[in-house]
Amino acid sequence: MQGLQQLVAFAETAKRGSFAAAARELGSAPSTLAKAVARLEDSLGVKLFHRTTRQVNLTADGERLFARCQRVLSEVEDLHAEASGTRARPSGLLRVDLPIVYGRVVLLPVLGQLVQRHPELKLDVRLHDSYTDLIRDGIDLAVRVGPLADSQLVARRFAQQQMVLCASPEYLRRHGTPERIDQLHEHAAVVHRMPSSGRLRPWRLTPRGQTIEIEPASRVQISDGEGMAQAALQGLGLTQLPDYMVAQALGEGRLVEVLPTARPPADPISVVVPRSRHLPARVRVAVDALVTLGRAQGDESLRAPSSRRA
CATH class of the missing domain: 3.40.190.10 (Periplasmic binding protein-like II)
Incomplete structure (x- = not known):
């Protein structure tokens, strides 16, 4: 378990960009996280961060480990939820990345209703029009407009933009x-x-x-x-x-x-999630809510949606 704790300390520090910010998120002390990351570096024999007095930045080795450990930690979280009997109940923090206007006008009301229906669910919404790295930034799902390139994400079209x-x-x-x-x-x-x-x-x-x-x-x-x-x-x-x-x-x-x-052809609007064998309940209900929204808006192409690589 000590190795797992070191990975958690490393991953949270990588996401937040500093030991202080990661410590606030985890309810720990910055020095505790710094020591855990130092032990992880010693055990692996690589340097994971470039450190300054105010922030830390991933090295090339750190980038590779971060991409892998995000998936591992997600699997561990899902296994823990399944073992405790909470996997079927949407709970925890849902991190969502949305286009600014479409997110504010169309999607936020849907997600707001979702939080009202599930009292144990919390919402963290980032509104911007640039593409983020879901795995690196710890995003549960994102909504993207237009054609999608191949990646390690799973996409499901739910609407279109004319x-x-x-x-x-x-x-x-x-x-x-x-x-x-x-x-x-x-x-x-x-x-x-x-x-x-x-x-x-x-x-x-x-x-x-x-x-x-x-x-x-x-x-x-x-x-x-x-x-x-x-x-x-x-x-x-x-x-x-x-x-x-x-x-x-x-x-x-x-x-x-x-x-x-x-009028030009309509652009697809898709929800994308990191590829995983186990989709947490908080993510599953959000995806279902967006697909239901698309059906309500009358997009006939959504009658039999299927997952594909994005």
Whole structure:
């Protein structure tokens, strides 16, 4: 068991980036964790951390061990829950990684209801649009939009995102409504500047069944989808946004869809979890809740979902 305790000390320190933060999480003393990690390094004959006075960073050997021990510790946790008879009851801390707007608007209400139904369940939600390493950061599940590359994750599609090109009625009255794609260059555009790369996201459209990308002449560049919607509502130009962000404004007539017959194919929305033989109850009920959400939204492709590698 001493070796297991050393792995726990190492893994928590790797996740938190310091012995002090890991000690607060584990209810221990920083010196106790530092000694446990030092003993682990001695027993393995490798250096696991680069240490400074304020933080620690994984070495190459530490990175490899961390990836492996995360899976081992997850298995141990599941075995303990199963042996104690609590595996079937959702409990503990559910760590979730969600896209900012879709997570806040669509998913948080679902997860909130989940916590209300299961009093022993706790929720830790991280909202951002960049991809995180689930295993390294100790994330139980993440929701990702778009095609998924092969990895050591298991994915289950539960919904889809449709991109909609739209503008305010006022803008269209002043500048006219484009009826062909080649007329778009005559219009002002509100475009998305991707925070991770700084690049401008092109518009995707599918005229006559062939998807193309257009880089419009941007009048306004914004790194936040809700800000883009607000700019479009103010009449600053055409913009392309996910349907869930503009559905209410479209329904109320405050925005109007442009070139609806050239909508691009919908992007899949998937829940991904680390690959494991035993899925903890807290994760299982969350995945089931998201799949139920997708069915309620009428995505017929979800009638017989199956797990696949992400």
